[in-house]
Amino acid sequence: MVxxxxxxxxxxxxxxxxxxxxxxxxxxxxxxxxAALTGAPWYWVAIPLTLAFPAHLADLVRRMRR
Structure with missing residues (x-):
């Protein structure tokens, strides 16, 4: 879908x-x-969630520059 x-x-x-x-x-x-729904260790949940923040900021910066 993505x-x-x-x-x-x-x-x-x-x-x-x-x-x-x-x-x-x-x-x-x-x-x-x-990762959370499959019962993975906590760090496999935390890593992608942590990476989502800078990716979101990069998107915002790119939109603001236009």
């Missing part, structure tokens, strides 16, 4: 980089959720 959304956003905005930065935080959160 891949389909990426294709739709890339087509809509015309730039794959913009679409990737929009979806990267959500992809990290989904990885953390999957």
């Amino acid at each position: 891949a389909l959304e990426f294709l739709w956003l890339a087509f809509r905005h015309g730039r794959a980089v913009d679409a990737a930065l929009m979806l990267l935080p959500a992809a990290f959160i989904l990885l953390g959720l999957r």
Whole structure:
């Protein structure tokens, strides 16, 4: 589903980089959720959730510059 959304956003905005930065935080959160639901150790939940924050900030900075 995330891949389909990426294709739709890339087509809509015309730039794959913009679409990737929009979806990267959500992809990290989904990885953390999957780790939590499968009973993975806490660090496999924490790592993707921690990486989602800088990815979100990168997306915000890119949007503010436009």
